[in-house]
Amino acid sequence: MIAQGGVSITDGALDAAAQRYQLAVGHDGAAVGRARDEFVTALVPFADRLASRYRGRGVPYDDLCQVARLALIKAVDQLDTDRGSFTAYAVVTVRGALRRHFRDTSWDAHVPRPVQELTLRLWGVADDLTRELKRPPSRAELAGRLGVATEELTAALLASDAKAARSLNAPVTGDDGAAELGDLLGGPDQELDGIDDRVTMRDLLARLPARERRILALRFYGNQTQMEIAEATGLSQMHVSRLLARTLAWLREAMLSDTPPPFPGVDEPVDGDLAIEVTHSGGLTVVAVRGEVDADNADRLRAAVTHCCRHAGTGVRVDLRRVPLVDAAGAAALARAYAVAHARGVDLALLEPNPTVTRILRVTGLGHLVARTRRVSPSAAG
Known part of the structure; x- marks a missing residue:
């Protein structure tokens, strides 16, 4: 029941009330404003009742009432009873305004209009089918009732999840009582x-x-x-x-370094061969070695150092500063040269091997040669 000018009218009497309002406006132009205000005031409960049908869908009821009332005012301003039922026109106008309001304001994520409209239909159909079947309906049953393809139904279901997005800063109940939603989502990204x-x-x-x-x-x-x-x-x-x-x-x-160290062995021969240079100074023989010592070239090192030990005067110094690595074959070559030097009473020493080579020499029993190392003069080292 709604009232106009103190007279109660029902929904079925809206068309008659609209005709009386239109006649009143036509006969008395001076009373247009007052008659319009009275007619609109009488229609307010009707607008609110239409808005109540959309209650509980994520939009405040007061906002729905405001949208419905404004839409009803628009219907009154465009009133023409000669075109048909005012009640039908008002219902269509108000419902269209409410649906547009849902489409434009109630979605946190942008969703195409057809999907929004299908989503709104989906909610009502899902409730109806649940009551009829006494169980949640399947996707095929929902698509059949709605008259859409399964792909369209899937899009509407996904859009339902996108309607109300939760803030990552939303507080949640946690053990510490101060957790946020974002703190509980995801985990370390190893790729990142x-x-x-x-x-x-x-x-x-x-x-x-x-x-x-x-x-x-x-x-x-x-x-x-x-x-x-x-x-x-x-x-x-x-x-x-x-x-x-x-x-x-x-x-x-x-x-692990802020400044990358120089790459070792960059100035060794490109073909991986061993460079050996022999110089003599004041009775000492200096064998300067450059490059890695391995099974491919250990015999050359053994021959060179052994020859120097056999013909040296007071001692032999093997300069290992430019040797990045010595393998087992290289250590065996040095051991053979030491045997020759020891038999002849020649002082053999290994000069300035790097830490890696030093560890290898100690493991192979040649550490005492490193311990006895004596620096050679620049002139002797060449």
């Missing part, structure tokens, strides 16, 4: 955490000599064995193994 390491590694790889870069690529990208890499590069398998170990050790050290 590793960006700095990947960028650093890319720069370090660019610093490597071409040979070492190729070996790393064949091993870790080509998934080749050391023997296959040796065949591809023309090196021995043992030499490939040492180059890999040296390169990986340098990369580990460089990753």
Whole structure:
């Protein structure tokens, strides 16, 4: 029941009230404003009743009432009873305004209009089917009742989740009582955490000599064995193994350093051969070695040092400052030379090996030669 001018009218009498309002406006132009105000005031309960049908869908009821009343005022201003029922026109106008309000203001995420409208229909159909079937309806049943394809129904279901987004800063109940939603979502992203390491590694790889870069690529990208890499590069398998170990050790050290250290052995012969230079000064013979000592060239080192021990005057100094690595074969060559020097009473000493070579010499029993090392003069070292 609604009242106009103190007279109660029902929904069925809206059309008659609209006709009387239109006649009153036509006969008395001076009373248009008063008659309009009275007619609109009488229609307010009708608008509120239409708005109440959309209550509980995420929009405050007061906002719905305001939208419905404004839409009803628009219907009154466009009143023309000659075109048909005012009640039907008012219902269509108000419902359209309410649906547009839901579409434009109640969605936290942007959703296309057809999907929004289907979502609004979906809520009512889902409730009806649940009551009829006494259980939640399946997707096929919902799509059949709505008359849409399964893909459209899926889009509407997803849009339902996007209608009301929760803030990541929303408080949630936690053990400490002060947790936020964002604190409980997700976890460490290893790919994201590793960006700095990947960028650093890319720069370090660019610093490597071409040979070492190729070996790393064949091993870790080509998934080749050391023997296959040796065949591809023309090196021995043992030499490939040492180059890999040296390169990986340098990369580990460089990753942990603010300033990458110089790559060891960059000035050794490109073909991996051993450079040996013999000089003499004041009775001392100095054997300056450059490059890695391995099974491929250990015999050359053994022959050179042994020859010097046999023909030296007072002593032999083997300068190892430019030797990045000595393998078991190289240590055996030095041991053989020491045996010759000891038999002849020649003082043999190893000069300034790096920490890696020093550890190898100590493990192989040649540490006492390093302990006896005496620096040679610059002129003697050449």
